[in-house]
Amino acid sequence: MDVERKYDDFRGSTSRWLFGSFGGWGTLLLCVTLVGFLIIAVRWVQNISLRYVLTDQRLILRQGLVLKREDDIELYRVKDIRVDYSLVNQLVGIGTITIRTSDATTGGVELQMRDIPDARRRREDMRRLVDQARQARGVREIDYDREQY
Numbered sequence: 001m002d003v004e005r006k007y008d009d010f011r012g013s014t015s016r017w018l019f020g021s022f023g024g025w026g027t028l029l030l031c032v033t034l035v036g037f038l039i040i041a042v043r044w045v046q047n048i049s050l051r052y053v054l055t056d057q058r059l060i061l062r063q064g065l066v067l068k069r070e071d072d073i074e075l076y077r078v079k080d081i082r083v084d085y086s087l088v089n090q091l092v093g094i095g096t097i098t099i100r101t102s103d104a105t106t107g108g109v110e111l112q113m114r115d116i117p118d119a120r121r122r123r124e125d126m127r128r129l130v131d132q133a134r135q136a137r138g139v140r141e142i143d144y145d146r147e148q149y
Contacts, residue, residue, distance in 0.1 A: 045065070047115065049064055050063050052116075054122075056129055056132065057074065057075055057076075057133055057136075058075060059072070059073040059075060059126070060072050061111075072105065073099070073101055073105050075126070076130070076133040076134045076137050077102045077103040078103075078130045079100045079102060079141065080099070081098070081100075081126050082097070082098045083098075084098065085119065093117055094116060094117055094119060095116055096112055096113065096114050096115070096116065097113045097116050097122060098110050098111070098112050099113070099126075
């Protein structure tokens with residue numbers, strides 16, 4: 001009676017199939033597309049669930065889809081407004097508006113509003129409204145160097 005001997009033990013390699021065949025490359029491209037759609041969906045939900053309302057006295061942040069929260073930033077408390085944008089952002093007309101304020105809503109952290117259409121114009125509108133709110137309340141901003149005191 002002959003005894004059976006094992007010479008090799010193997011199975012198909014998924015990783016080699018992915019990188020070594022047209023079917024594998026097509027599958028990788030399909031995965032990238034689906035992941036891309038997932039990223040787009042997450043970003044869309046983030047953008048739709050956060051709304052900014054600018055009045056002559058406040059910047060109102062309305063957050064949430066099911067559970068909602070609303071915060072106000074008094075414009076006279078705004079210290080600085082900055083706009084950042086990349087070359088691609090400029091081509092499509094969006095930017096990130098960053099606001100530094102003494103308002104308790106931001107907790108001493110800069111508020112970043114991302115992917116804002118026509119960000120430069122909106123920043124200028126905010127600057128103008130901040131100046132008007134300060135004048136209406138008789139508020140002046142005083143800068144001092146902490147190292148001197």
